[in-house]
Amino acid sequence: MARVTNITRGPRFVYANGEPLLLERNETRDLPLRDAEIANVQHQVDAGVLAWDGEAPKAKADAGDGDKASPDLTVAQLLAQAESMNFMQFKSAASKVLGAPAQGKKEDIVAALQEKAKAGAGGAQG
Secondary structure (H helix, E strand, O other): OEEEEEOOOOOEEEEEOOEEEEEOOOOEEEEOOOHHHHHHHHHHHHOOOEEEOOOOOOOOOOOOOOOOOHHHOOHHHHHHHOOOOOHHHHHHHHHHHHOOOOOOOHHHHHHHHHHHHHHOOOOOOO
16 A cells, blocks of 8 residues: 555546546545556656655566566667557657657657658667
8 A cells, every 4th residue: 555645736536456546735645556557656746746755665676567578678679569559658659769858649649759750760779
């Protein structure tokens, strides 16, 4: 269980145990988070919209759901996995591949990745 607080001005959805939960403004809840959900909440903590109440939980080192592979994805791999990844994981991996913070909707980020793939067609991608 991880204790999470919504520190935004309005309600915020988070996923816990595969289910979406609504956290009202300034609400704190104990949530049963899976490894991918821990990573997602950590992204939201880093963005300043959620806060850990206490120490942040650690994801299991042997998690095989793709979180560890995201930083090392090539443009082609990321484009291939775009539909299967949750948005925050996709945005984080795209930011690393693009070398700058990914902006906009998933479709906008996919377009930027496709441009990078075209521009780097002659270069090393993987």
